[in-house]
Amino acid sequence: MEINPDKQKLIELAHYRMPFGKYKGRCLIDLPEPYLIWFQQKGFPDGKLGDLLKSTLEIRINGLESIIRKIQKHFPR
Template sequence: MQPNKEKLIELAHYKMPFGKYKGDYLIDIPEYYYTWFKQKGFPEGKLGFMMQQMHEIKINGLEELIYTIKKQFSK
């Protein structure tokens, strides 16, 4: 499966809209936060999908990929 470039760029620049990490980029939120959501249930919709993706990126040690995308494709 080929990653969608636009989706990765959007993920790299997406900010948390609520809670303790409101305003932080999803990539900057610690892995334990995503693990907690995985156990309790991710939010519905786009945010939940992006949080699931970020959880997978973090547990697989791919954060540097997102930081690189964020830097190369600044908004």
């Protein structure tokens, strides 16, 4: 099986900021992992934010943060 990530979605994820709560304004990739796990246990929000939080958790669990950091650096907002 071949995996082809969507470049635009990865760029969006790299720059997307938490819109509410204690971590409001922080890039999703910078959220603490326990906070992402809490969302997983309680239920991710519906819509784009929930999808991005799920993706962020998968990236963090698999140790792929460096990819997002490179995207932040090479594709600034």
